[in-house]
Amino acid sequence: MNNNQYKRQYRELDDATKEKISRSTTGVKKSDLHKQHISQAMKDYWKSVPHKPEDEMRKYLDGNI
Numbered sequence: 001m002n003n004n005q006y007k008r009q010y011r012e013l014d015d016a017t018k019e020k021i022s023r024s025t026t027g028v029k030k031s032d033l034h035k036q037h038i039s040q041a042m043k044d045y046w047k048s049v050p051h052k053p054e055d056e057m058r059k060y061l062d063g064n065i
Contacts, residue, residue, distance in 0.1 A: 009049075010049065010050060010051060010052040011046070011049050011050070011051050011052070012051070012052050
């Protein structure tokens with residue numbers, strides 16, 4: 001199975017998706033060291049996720065997708 005299969009295709013997310021993620025992580029306590037490790041891992045991850053192409057982004061912002 002390809003590990004990239006479940007990764008996001010683009011950086012942009014719907015507001016509803018952002019809200020679900022926020023609710024699921026609210027109140028979860030983490031140590032400072034763990035927060036640093038998460039931060040570094042996310043920085044490395046987001047370097048590999050592209051932005052939407054300009055034409056798709058325009059449709060996304062207009063609400064046509």
